[in-house]
Amino acid sequence: MQMNLREFTETVDRETKEMSREELWLLVHSFVRKVPENVREEFLDLVRRARKKEAENSESMCDISALARERDRKDIHALLTRLEEQFREIGEGTLALQADGYEDYSSEYWDPDWVYEYEDPEGIGQIFEQADNLIQHCVNDGFYEEAVKLFDLAVGTEVYADGDGDEIVLDLRDLVQEHLASVDCERLIEYGLYAVYQNTKPDQRAQEMYDYLTGTFFRGTRLENILRVGREELEGQEMFWKSWIRLLTDRPGDTAGKYLEEAVLFQCTEKEMIETAHKAVSLHPGLYLAVVEKLAGNDAVCALDTGRTALKEIDVKYKIRGSIALATAEAALKTGERKLAEQCWLEAFRSDTTAVNYLRIAAECEKPELYRKELMQAIHSCRTLSSDSCGKNTDYGNRFEPDREMKRNSMNDSERFLLCFLSGDFDAAMEKCAKVQKGLGWTGHVIKCGIPLFLLLLLQSGAPAAGCKEQLRTVAFEMGFQEKDYEKGLYKEPGPQEKSIGHENADIFEAAFLKWKARQVISAGQAEKYLVQLTRLIDMRVKAIVSGQHRNHYGSVAAMAAALGEVRESRGELFAKDRILLNYRAEFPRHSSFHAELRAYGMPDTRKR
DSSP states (O other): OOOOHHHHHHHHHHHHTTOOHHHHHHHHHHHHTTSOGGGHHHHHHHHHHHHTHHHHHSHHHHHHHHHHHHHHHHHHHHHHHHHHHHHHHHHHTSSOEEEEEEEEOOSSSSSOEEEEEEEOTTOHHHHHHHHHHHHHHHHHHTOHHHHHHHHHHHHHOOEEEEETTEEEEEOHHHHHHTTSOOOOHHHHHHHHHHHHHHTSOGGGHHHHHHHHHTSGGGTTOOHHHHTTTSSSOOTTHHHHHHHHHHHHHTOOSHHHHHHHHHHHHHHOOHHHHHHHHHHTTTTOTHHHHHHHHHHHTTOHHHHHHHHHHHHHHSOTTBHHHHHHHHHHHHHHHHTTOHHHHHHHHHHHHHHSOOHHHHHHHHHHSSOGGGGHHHHHHHHHHSEEOOHHHHOTTOSTTOTTOOOSTTOBOEEOHHHHHHHHHHTTOHHHHHHHHHTOOOSSOOTTSTHHHHHHHHHHHHOOSSSOOHHHHHHHHHHHHHHTOOHHHHTTTOOOOSSOOOOOSSOHHHHHHHHHHHHHHTTOOOOHHHHHHHHHHHHHHHHHHHHHHHHTTOGGGHHHHHHHHHHHHHHHHHTTOTTHHHHHHHHHHHHSTTOHHHHHHHHHTTOOOOOOO
16 A cells, blocks of 8 residues: 555654664665665755754854855846746747648548647747746745746746737647747646745645646646655645645535545545545545545455445435445455445446446346346436437547536437347347448447347357457447456456456457346347348448448458358358358459458358469
């Protein structure tokens, strides 16, 4: 289990308090061997300052230090004045970049992109680089007020570019991306916010830091990193962290939630973590997820209790509750509570009604039929967003709610079709597929996943052959199936695990799908009816693709035709696969690329040698 900084420093203080001079010398000597080369000068500076501490307190040294500091301040102010004037000219557009725009056809899309190339005749990038260097110098020497002034200018000044009449605006990150300035933006943020902390009154620090960190320029910044920057330890940290956590608890949104999680895991004891998660649950239910995952690494029983409390406190409509349920299920399995884990899988499905969460229950529960009524209720009560609202290829139903913690459970038509099929309503699922009357335009339609699903359902043999193997991969892809998503809520013993070779997601999907399939029952009449429809749909698809010479899809339709033959053979129709593939070769005698794909899926090679 990883220690946060507070735990680490308190442990080191406690362990070194009673050490002898020799033991401390040995500790320092051992530590020195691990100091990276790029920070050795900084480490030596710390050693020298510690050694000369008493001398610096003497009157003569104080006089010399004061004079040196005053001289340094004057030099800094002279540079700061010059840079402030230059940043003013940049902001007014007096200093600007030159931009040359043109159409770029190098992308894989049909429409070209309009891109710009920039020139910097005024040396604007160098101005930002000089500001970056001066900010570091100010922080290292303790001139925090000056550092903050310059930091605000560096991250807040917009640069204008003249692009043949188009007004283009860039910030510092854009300059770096365009190779117009060499500045480490993350390091600059750390130095700048360290100075902001030191230059702000203790009772105002939390609000001031929040105002900075909620800006787009600071996205991804970790507050913990700021503590390691300056030459001296930040004062008043205990007061700051308490007020910081209190402020974030009352602020909605993902940004506040992210920093709240970081602060709580970084500073709080286990008891404080749980208490804070309870207080923040109405605005930041995601904190419960972070706490449960943190506790699970050290105390699975405590993690289980905390997770169960969270499931009671959080409204079932929020997707984040599904993630908490899966983390709680893992804790339950670690403690041997198998039935409780299954209940958590069900709770995950109720709050995040997806095909993957359904398949986990259907494949992993000892008696999934016990949960059928509750599963069907969850499906019927889940709201549906239209495909027009969601857009194609989006994360089912969450486009309108950018707030991660407050996303509501929903599904689109594709997800509902998958659940219709997995829940055993095969007639309704086939009815949706059978409505398709054209062999093209299947992208985004349920049929693209529906045909492979029905082929796999009707396959009666054990190990799928090449065509059906490809249908498994197709379903896994169309379903968005990921190994990491499926295995959430499951628990594996620590140690090396066997990994399948090749298409890992499809292989794991195959195992889960076969477990689900073993529990399905369809009549001979149903199977024959589905085969008639599949034969019609696949034939329509093959002919549309090959006659239209859509070469990129030859492989997929060849696999589909092969899978149909494999299914028919598994149900007693001799040589069905060879007959179907050879018939398609005869129907398209001049399409050699298509023939190659047919041979790849098992068509006999009758070419003259």
